[in-house]
Amino acid sequence: MREVGGVSGKSAVEALAGRLGRDLTAEGICLVAMGGATNVGKYLGMYGPRGRGLRVTGLCDAGEEDGFRRRLERAGLGSGLSRSDLEALGFFVCVADLEDELIRALGTAAVERVVEAEGELGSYRTMRKQPAWRASTAHDRLRRFIAAGSGRKIRYASLLVAALDLDRVPRPLDLLLDHLDSAGR
Template structure:
C-alpha cells in the first residue's frame, strides 16, 4: 500500500475543522491523528468570534491555517469542557504530533467555564463585556456607523433606534442589540468591524489569541 504524502498545514487545519463540525453535529469524534496534525486550537463561543479572529489575523497579515491553527466555534461557552476533552486526545506533549495547544476566546461572564475546563489563565482571552462591546469601543460610534453605511444597514439601524424599546438606550447598547437581531448579522459584523480597525486598535483579547499563531520554527 502506498503511503499518503504529508498534507500541508492548511489542509490539516481544514480537515480538523471539518471533522470537528461533523462531530458537533452528531458524527464521530475527530481522529487523534487529525488532532495531532495541528499546532494550536482556538476555541471560541460562536461563528461571530471565529469571523473576528480571522479578520484580525488578516489585519495583522497573518494566516491562521498556514500557521497550523484551527479556530473552532463551539456553539456556546458551556461546551468548552466537551471540546477541550476531545482535543486532549491528540496524545503526548502539546505541539505537532501531540495534543495541540489550546487557546480560548470568551466573554467575561463565561470565563469560569474555560477555567473549569482546565485552560490556563494565560490561554484565555476575555472580552469585556463581550466581543461586540470590545469592537464598538475600539472603533468608536462614528466609525461603527460608517461600517454599517458601507454594508447598507445604516437606514435599517436608524429605524431600529426609533423603536420604543430602544429610544432611551445609549447608542452603543442599541448597536449591540442590533447586531444580534438577525441570524448571521453578528458573524457579518464580527468580520466587518474587526477588518475596519488598524492593527494598533485591535482589541486586546483578539491580539492575545493571535499571539498563539506563530510560524513553524
C-alpha cells in the same frame, strides 16, 4: 487546535490574522467555532490534555468566564485559575462580548459608517426609535442591532475588524493573536 466561542469569534480572528498578513493554516493553526463557550468542556475533552493532547486556546465573553474556568480546571489545566492564569494558558475574556470590544475599539460613529456601508442604516435607525432603545446609548443600541439580526454577528465581526486601526485592536483579540504567534511558530 485553537478554539473560539462561536462563528463570529472565528470570523473576527481570521479577519484580523489576514489583516496582519498571517496564514493560520500554513502555521498549523486550526480555528474551530465551538458553537458557544459552554461547549469548551467538550472540545477540551476531545483535543486538550486528556484528549489528543493538542495545545488549545480560546476566547469567551465575561459572562461565560466562570463556566470557562471550571471547565478548564476539570480538563486538568490548573485549579483556582485567575484571569491572569487563564491568559497564561491562552484563554482570553472579552469585557462584555466580542461585539462590545469591537464597538469600543472603533467608536460608535465608525460602527455606524460600517452599518451604513452594509445598507442597514435604515433598519438601525428604526430599531433605535423603538421605546425600549430610545434611552440607551449608541453603543448599547449598536451592540443589540448587531446581535439581533440573522447572521449579523458573523458578518459584522469581520467587517468591524476590517475597519479597525491595527493599533486599536481589542485586548482579547490582540492577546489571542499574540498567543497564536508564540504557539504556532
